Amino acid sequence: MAEAKSIKPQESALVRAWNWLTETQVWVSVFRHTAPINDRNRVLVMLSNVFLHLHPVRLKKHGVRLRYTWCMGGLSFFLFLNLTFTGLLLMFYYRPTLEYAYTDIVGLREHVPLGIMREMHRWAAHAMVITVWLHMFRVFMTGSYKPPREFNWNVGVIMLVLTLLLSFTGYLLPWDQLAIWAITVGSNMARATPFLGYEGPGASLLAIGDVRLVHAADDARFALLGGTFVGEGALLRFYVLHCVALPLVIGFLMAVHFWRVRKDGGISGPL
Amino acid sequence: MADDSLTPPAGAAKPAAPKPKPPTPAPVQNPALAGKTTSRAASAAKKAGKVIDDTSPLMGRRGWMSLAWASFTAATGGCLAATGRFMFPNVLNEPPQQFTIGFPDEYAVGVDERWKDRFGVWIVRTPFDAVHEAAGFYVLFSVCTHLGCTPNWLPAEVKFKCPCHGSGFRDTGQNFEGPAPRPLERARVVLAEDGQILVDKAQKYQFELGQWSDPEAFLAV
Numbered sequence: 054m055a056e057a058k059s060i061k062p063q064e065s066a067l068v069r070a071w072n073w074l075t076e077t078q079v080w081v082s083v084f085r086h087t088a089p090i091n092d093r094n095r096v097l098v099m100l101s102n103v104f105l106h107l108h109p110v111r112l113k114k115h116g117v118r119l120r121y122t123w124c125m126g127g128l129s130f131f132l133f134l135n136l137t138f139t140g141l142l143l144m145f146y147y148r149p150t151l152e153y154a155y156t157d158i159v160g161l162r163e164h165v166p167l168g169i170m171r172e173m174h175r176w177a178a179h180a181m182v183i184t185v186w187l188h189m190f191r192v193f194m195t196g197s198y199k200p201p202r203e204f205n206w207n208v209g210v211i212m213l214v215l216t217l218l219l220s221f222t223g224y225l226l227p228w229d230q231l232a233i234w235a236i237t238v239g240s241n242m243a244r245a246t247p248f249l250g251y252e253g254p255g256a257s258l259l260a261i262g263d264v265r266l267v268h269a270a271d272d273a274r275f276a277l278l279g280g281t282f283v284g285e286g287a288l289l290r291f292y293v294l295h296c297v298a299l300p301l302v303i304g305f306l307m308a309v310h311f312w313r314v315r316k317d318g319g320i321s322g323p324l
Numbered sequence: 325m326a327d328d329s330l331t332p333p334a335g336a337a338k339p340a341a342p343k344p345k346p347p348t349p350a351p352v353q354n355p356a357l358a359g360k361t362t363s364r365a366a367s368a369a370k371k372a373g374k375v376i377d378d379t380s381p382l383m384g385r386r387g388w389m390s391l392a393w394a395s396f397t398a399a400t401g402g403c404l405a406a407t408g409r410f411m412f413p414n415v416l417n418e419p420p421q422q423f424t425i426g427f428p429d430e431y432a433v434g435v436d437e438r439w440k441d442r443f444g445v446w447i448v449r450t451p452f453d454a455v456h457e458a459a460g461f462y463v464l465f466s467v468c469t470h471l472g473c474t475p476n477w478l479p480a481e482v483k484f485k486c487p488c489h490g491s492g493f494r495d496t497g498q499n500f501e502g503p504a505p506r507p508l509e510r511a512r513v514v515l516a517e518d519g520q521i522l523v524d525k526a527q528k529y530q531f532e533l534g535q536w537s538d539p540e541a542f543l544a545v
Contacts, residue, residue, distance in 0.1 A: 142410055145411065160413075164413050164414055165410060165415075166409045166413070167410050
């Protein structure tokens, strides 16, 4: 009597390779959860991944309505990432010294492949100022600054100032006539800082007898320029502010900003 | 198109409410658009109370996603390639490999250090070169053959001495003490058309390969 044999169909080589791969220790140690095919797994996958967890697990439907948000916050963040990356690349060629700054900028166009890199940085910087303003305008017009979001509105205002300061500090770096005189004019405003600028209101009160405590060589403008005029000290100081200090601060505030958006109930929507 | 139900089409004959219904669902029955979405079909289907899927008449949803991911991947790859290329400039601000160093009678016999800082070479004028059996010039690279430091010329001891690990070389370039495994390298040296000495660092001659006997490794004067 012949025995009835049931033969299980062989899986294809690709499927077997995939099964083997996903069972290796390396794979399992990297990907802790199986495919996100149901709600529970989707949540687990997002919460256990540092990149995915930056984005909320759930979005409100109105959150992706372009007509409401204009995506201006997202575009601002995208441009910031863009600027960080192109700026990093520019740092490979730019030297912030009187001798090299201007020629390095020219060299970035003439001597380096993709001479458009510096222009991308510049255009993205202009675009970011515009998108940040429009983001603020949208938030204002939709009343999204109202409780419980008033704290985040203030964080946003500080980031607006930082965006403008990043623009201002970046302005000096090409070290051409436009840059030098624009920063000369701009930093002269710091002379009028109350108490801290040597021409500002109240500064003359800070004196011991005839000796003024706030003068041209120790006031707010001096702190900004690292000198009494726009020179070598100012160039280096603006470079460090532009490339390290301000991006660190605004990056920190962005983390707070995005976190608060989620904690305050997600992207605000029509009531 | 989500607001279609709120905005009646301008000039539409609205008062006769039940009448305009039959013509509008027609696109849905068009076999070419079956299961597809156009704005016309969508609004018609919505009015007819039908459930629609949001696939395009041009391409299925899966096709669109594939195209989108393929485009994104291609753009990302292009950007990465461009970034890699950006790191290799077209112009280098480095000293030239080939240069003239003046006329032979500007050099006395012995080791001359005047081009060491700028071009990294010693010009040596010798009354008798053992390899070429003549008087003339050879040019030594000021790079130690041990690990690449720059040796010093010590005139009193008539030797090159490397400060890093103590390798010593005779004025011929021959190594005689310390860890250096082979003599200093010589550069191509010829007379330029105007009679000046021309040094070409792109061409180097190594003693251990028998290259010092090359006619351009030595300039007989």
